[in-house]
Each structure stands twice: as C-alpha cells, then as structure tokens.
Amino acid sequence: MFIDSHAHIDGPEFDADREEVIQRARDADVSAILNVGTGDPHDGSLERAVELAGKHRDIYTAIGIHPHDARLFDDRAEQRIIDLLQQRSRIIAWGEIGLDFHYDNSPRDVQMQVFRRQLELAKDSRLPVIIHTREAEVETIDILKSHSAGLSLAGIMHCFSGSMRLAQQALELGFLISFSGIVTFKKAEDLRAIARQVPLDRLLIETDCPFLSPVPFRGKRNEPAYVVEVARCLANIHSRKIEEMARITTENFTRLFKLELG
Numbered sequence: 001m002f003i004d005s006h007a008h009i010d011g012p013e014f015d016a017d018r019e020e021v022i023q024r025a026r027d028a029d030v031s032a033i034l035n036v037g038t039g040d041p042h043d044g045s046l047e048r049a050v051e052l053a054g055k056h057r058d059i060y061t062a063i064g065i066h067p068h069d070a071r072l073f074d075d076r077a078e079q080r081i082i083d084l085l086q087q088r089s090r091i092i093a094w095g096e097i098g099l100d101f102h103y104d105n106s107p108r109d110v111q112m113q114v115f116r117r118q119l120e121l122a123k124d125s126r127l128p129v130i131i132h133t134r135e136a137e138v139e140t141i142d143i144l145k146s147h148s149a150g151l152s153l154a155g156i157m158h159c160f161s162g163s164m165r166l167a168q169q170a171l172e173l174g175f176l177i178s179f180s181g182i183v184t185f186k187k188a189e190d191l192r193a194i195a196r197q198v199p200l201d202r203l204l205i206e207t208d209c210p211f212l213s214p215v216p217f218r219g220k221r222n223e224p225a226y227v228v229e230v231a232r233c234l235a236n237i238h239s240r241k242i243e244e245m246a247r248i249t250t251e252n253f254t255r256l257f258k259l260e261l262g
C-alpha cells in the first residue's frame with residue numbers, strides 16, 4: 001500500500017480521464033491520495049477539491065491558499081475555508097501554504113502575512129499544515145518557529161527540494177518530509193543525500209501531479225500511480241525493500257492524520 005501524500009487531480013489536466021487515473025492508482029496499490037485544492041478561492045476551486053474527495057473513499061483533501069495566490073486571500077476566502085471545514089470531515093489538512101520567492105506570483109510581504117494568518121487558523125482548527133517553500137528557507141523557518149509556541153504545529157514539508165539545513169530545522173519542529181519525483185532525477189544527487197539523512201519515521205512520498213513526473217516517466221503528465229517510483233527511489237537510498245518503504249510511509253501518513261485505512 002502506497003499513499004500519494006500530495007496530488008492535484010481535481011484540475012483541468014485530468015478532466016478527460018480523471019476516473020481512469022484514479023483507477024490506475026488503485027491498480028498500482030496506491031491506497032489513498034491526499035488531493036490538495038489550490039487556486040483562486042473565489043472561483044470555486046476549493047469546492048472542486050472537496051467535491052472530488054466526497055466522491056471517492058480513498059481520496060482526502062487539503063485546502064488552503066497557495067503562496068502563489070496569497071494576493072487573493074481576504075476575509076471572504078478565510079470564511080469559505082472555515083465553512084468548508086465545518087461541512088466536511090474529509091478535509092484533513094490546511095494547505096498548501098507557505099512562501100514561494102522563486103515565482104513571486106504574490107508580493108513577498110503579502111505571502112508572509114497570509115502564511116502567518118493561515119498557520120494560526122490551522123492551529124485553531126487543529127489541522128496539520130502542508131508547507132510549500134521555494135527560495136525562502138530562512139523566512140519559512142522563522143515564521144514556523146514563531147508560530148510553534150503554545151500549541152505546536154504538525155505537518156509536512158512537501159515536495160522537498162531544499163537544503164540539509166532546512167530539512168534539519170523542519171525535523172526539529174516535528175515535521176514530516178515528503179519527497180516527490182525530483183528525488184529520482186539523474187542530477188538530484190544532493191537531494192538524495194539529504195533524503196538519506198531523514199529518519200525513516202519522518203518520510204513521506206508524493207507526486208505533486210500533474211507536475212514533476214519521476215523517472216522513467218519524466219516529461220509525461222504525472223499521476224498518483226507513479227508515486228511507486230518515488231518509493232522505489234527512497235527504498236534504494238535507505239537500503240530497504242520497496243514494500244517496506246511503502247509500509248513505513250503509509251504508517252507515517254496515517255499517524256500524522258490519525259487515520260485508519262482499509
């Protein structure tokens with residue numbers, strides 16, 4: 001059993017064959033998918049993600065405002081999320097939230113402000129957070145640390161591609177570290193060296209599909225079934241069997257979210 005801890009299959013990339021994609025994941029022993037709702041909170045994109053989970057018992061949802069869309073966050077967006085949380089039980093995480101200073105799709109000060117606000121809201125809702133961070137390591141850790149006082153945060157550093165220092169600090173804060181297809185790329189030696197240092201009980205696997213297809217599917221649209229290749233790569237790195245890595249990452253996921261699968 002594998003779990004894809006981060007996918008985006010509610011989007012238009014999967015409109016033509018979504019059910020087949022979900023079936024292929026099941027056929028590949030992917031027993032659960034955490035679908036992360038992103039996009040403009042005012043155009044129904046969060047509702048779209050929630051509806052998808054409502055239709056499939058092996059799909060869970062996270063909702064939040066991505067750093068790209070931080071400029072669209074306002075009181076109304078906040079209320080939408082809170083209303084959705086109250087209506088549905090299959091929303092298990094707040095995210096993805098964080099900072100992306102690579103694309104800078106929203107002004108950095110707005111990204112930081114919206115990140116802080118959502119961390120507080122997640123704490124109030126007692127939900128784990130899913131963190132997206134790119135070229136903003138210092139600011140991300142500073143903000144996480146300052147919001148970890150009192151009720152401590154739990155969550156996932158998703159699609160990890162940062163430094164060893166970021167990994168260490170995230171581990172110290174109690175976070176799990178999720179690796180995507182990037183870890184399988186030929187040139188990703190440094191990232192594999194970091195993955196080797198992450199304790200087994202903190203590892204997760206994800207696709208972040210439709211992006212970042214793992215080897216040998218690079219260049220094609222990514223989908224949850226391919227998360228098996230990420231598990232295979234991490235199994236090699238940690239000198240384990242793939243079945244063992246599947247079990248370990250599944251246990252880590254179910255422990256974080258207090259789920260019982262099956």
Ligand SMILES: [Zn+2]
Nearest residue numbers: 096132158159
């Ligand atoms: Zn992300």
Ligand SMILES: [Zn+2]
Nearest residue numbers: 006036096208
């Ligand atoms: Zn994502």
